[in-house]
Amino acid sequence: MIENILTDAKLITLPAFFDVRGAFVKTFNESLFGQYGIQFELKESYFSISKKDVIRGMHFQTPPHQHAKIVFCPQGAILDVIIDLRKGSPTFGEYFAHELSAENHKAYYIPEGFAHGFKSLTDDAVTYYLVSSEYSQPNDTGILYNSFGFDWGVQEPVMSARDLSFDGIDVFNTPFMYTSGQ
Numbered sequence: 001m002i003e004n005i006l007t008d009a010k011l012i013t014l015p016a017f018f019d020v021r022g023a024f025v026k027t028f029n030e031s032l033f034g035q036y037g038i039q040f041e042l043k044e045s046y047f048s049i050s051k052k053d054v055i056r057g058m059h060f061q062t063p064p065h066q067h068a069k070i071v072f073c074p075q076g077a078i079l080d081v082i083i084d085l086r087k088g089s090p091t092f093g094e095y096f097a098h099e100l101s102a103e104n105h106k107a108y109y110i111p112e113g114f115a116h117g118f119k120s121l122t123d124d125a126v127t128y129y130l131v132s133s134e135y136s137q138p139n140d141t142g143i144l145y146n147s148f149g150f151d152w153g154v155q156e157p158v159m160s161a162r163d164l165s166f167d168g169i170d171v172f173n174t175p176f177m178y179t180s181g182q
């Protein structure tokens with residue numbers, strides 16, 4: 001099952017099979033995702049493990065190292081948030097939030113030009129990423145998590161110094177332009 005969320009972004013219910021042993025979840029299939037309108041070429045993959053009330057974000061890589069991501073949570077639960085940073089997009093500046101968990105086996109498809117972040121809802125929440133370009137440290141940046149009007153529902157999140165140092169969205173000059181069909 002697939003839902004269109006912000007322009008070009010998708011919320012996918014990953015195919016899952018449950019039996020007496022546990023669960024089997026398919027995290028990527030080129031043909032199926034192609035039917036969903038997602039053309040995705042994997043270049044890198046990684047995961048993080050987060051304690052409850054950790055917030056990471058709102059991250060993206062700037063051009064020419066921008067990338068799309070497929071994000072899911074195979075252990076625990078996270079509240080996952082994206083912002084459309086593409087000038088000219090019908091949903092420019094809007095955000096979308098949804099829970100991803102081992103239980104609901106949902107994933108986001110996040111196109112290039114979006115910022116991404118999440119709050120961990122459980123201890124030991126695993127956030128797993130498939131990414132369409134390799135890590136480029138000089139291009140890896142973000143905007144401040146509490147600058148775009150989203151209520152994270154936590155007073156004292158656990159965060160990195162880097163994430164707390166980002167500029168707010170009000171002063172952020174986006175390098176991303178919307179072109180339809182990303």
Ligand SMILES: Cc1cn([C@H]2C[C@H](O)[C@@H](COP(=O)(O)OP(=O)(O)O[C@H]3O[C@@H](C)C(=O)[C@@H](O)[C@H]3O)O2)c(=O)[nH]c1=O
Pocket residue numbers: 046048056057058059060116117118129135140160
């Ligand atoms: C993202 C990344 C980080 N690193 C290094 C940098 C740093 O020393 C350490 C931890 O990095 P961070 O603090 O940025 O980790 P984290 O805050 O978990 O970064 C992630 O946040 C979420 C919201 C995303 O959307 C991801 O794409 C990614 O940016 O890992 C890599 O070597 N390769 C990578 O691809």
